[in-house]
Amino acid sequence: MKKILIAQDYDPSSQKIAEAGFSIAQSMNAGITLLHVISDDLYYSSIPFSPYMGFVGYKDVEVENLSNIELTEAPTRFLEFAKKHLRDENIEILIKEGDFADSILEGALSINADMIVIGSHSRSKLSELLIGSVTEKVLRHTTIPLLIIPVKNK
Numbered sequence: 749m750k751k752i753l754i755a756q757d758y759d760p761s762s763q764k765i766a767e768a769g770f771s772i773a774q775s776m777n778a779g780i781t782l783l784h785v786i787s788d789d790l791y792y793s794s795i796p797f798s799p800y801m802g803f804v805g806y807k808d809v810e811v812e813n814l815s816n817i818e819l820t821e822a823p824t825r826f827l828e829f830a831k832k833h834l835r836d837e838n839i840e841i842l843i844k845e846g847d848f849a850d851s852i853l854e855g856a857l858s859i860n861a862d863m864i865v866i867g868s869h870s871r872s873k874l875s876e877l878l879i880g881s882v883t884e885k886v887l888r889h890t891t892i893p894l895l896i897i898p899v900k901n902k
Contacts, residue, residue, distance in 0.1 A: 751778060752863045753863070754770070754781070755785070758826065763833070766833070769897075779840070780839045781855075782839060786844070824841065827841040827843070842859065849886045852864065862893070866882075866896055867899045868898050
């Protein structure tokens with residue numbers, strides 16, 4: 749393994765996912781790319797953001813107040829905070845726009861990743877049925893080894 753892609757979202761569990769992927773990459777002496785996918789504006793208004801890894805995010809911001817500049821600059825700041833948290837300046841960052849799963853798969857192919865590290869949020873069965881699972885979609889469509897880090901939201 750020479751290159752590992754670690755998918756990051758604004759959920760506080762991202763720290764656990766980043767740390768697990770980082771640890772594996774270190775043990776294999778592999779390069780790391782942190783990926784964040786920018787989705788539509790409504791996504792950012794529908795979930796609460798809270799501070800973690802030193803990143804504050806958009807706590808209590810209404811969607812109509814978010815500008816396109818903020819939607820593209822915030823992920824860069826977020827991934828830079830994660831990089832700083834992991835204490836490795838060699839970590840690369842990648843930001844893609846679009847469907848979460850499709851963008852993760854495209855990002856992995858674009859960097860020739862040997863492994864994808866992604867979290868699996870424990871959500872209700874109804875939620876999974878109605879909105880689907882990013883992790884499940886990536887699992888079904890990838891040809892690249894996938895490490896799924898289970899994280900439970902409280």
